[in-house]
Amino acid sequence: MPLATTRRAGLVDQVIEQLRDAVTRGEWPIGERIPPETELVEQLGVGRNTVREAVRALAHTGILEVRQGDGTYVRATSEVSGAIRRLCGSELREVLQVRRTLEVEGARLAATERTEEEVAELWALLARRDSDLREGRWQDFARTDAExxxxVVRSGHNGLLTELYRGLTEVITASVAATSSITPGASHVPEIGHEGLARAIADGDADRAAAEACGFLDELLERIDRP
Incomplete structure (x- = not known):
């Protein structure tokens, strides 16, 4: 991936911005290793210390992860997501609890604030989710379910709530994949649908939408507690 040559002033800040943009655009996907330091130095036309400082800064925010002897990997798509991933770690229960906090209010707002176009988008995503499930495209299913x-949250038109939830994108997708195989013997067969949630939002029923959002997350929390 070619990066623009930096200006002389504020080199570190410029390199940070360009590396962040590469991650945000998806040119370096989550979990993949970024180009080695020597390659970045050549592409950017800056010194090793500048690249190292920029990488160190992005690792501090949680966007990158430096693995000694292995390279530097993309860990999150934004500072918000990186911070949330550090807080939640890989503990599924914590992720589901945070999801419930945000999604219940998001569903309530969506029922009163959504547009007809947004309702149509929800039904289209559910149709795609079902198709991914029928065809056994498990990774696509996890991404579509997270989308x-x-x-739903975006349809509530609360900018702060949407931004907070967007920061959870990676851990939400991971939690969908994990909860698809919680029940022994039912690997990759999620039993919880979202038609009731979509219908409540379409009907403008805020209380029912909140109950639907809370219900399926409570059920997932109960599943992970089963022996």
Whole structure:
């Protein structure tokens, strides 16, 4: 991926911005290793210390992860997501609890604030989710399911809530994949649908939408507690 040559002033800040943009655009996907330091130095036309300082700064925010002897990997797509991932770690229960906090209010707002176009988007995402499930595209299913939940929150038109939830994108997708195989013997067969949630939002029923959002997350929390 070619990066623009930096100006002489504020080199570190410029390199930080360019590396962040590469991650945000998806040119360096989550979990993949970024180009080695020597390659970045050549592409950017800056010194090793400048690149190291920029990488160190992005690692501090949680966007990158430096693995000694292995390289530097993309860990999150934004500072918000990186911070949330550090707070939640890989503990599924914590992720589901945070999701419930945000998604219940997001669903309530969506029922009163959504547009007809947004309702249509929710149904389209559910149709795609079902198709991914039928065809056994498990990774696509996890992403589509996460997109559906993001669309619900976005439909509430609360900018701060949407931004907070967007920062959870990676951990939400991971939690969807994890909860798809919680029940022994039912790996990759999620039993919880979201038609009731979509219908409540379409009907403008805020209380029912909140109950639907809370209900399926409570059920997932109960599943992970089963022996």
């Amino acid at each position: 559906f939940h993001c669309a």
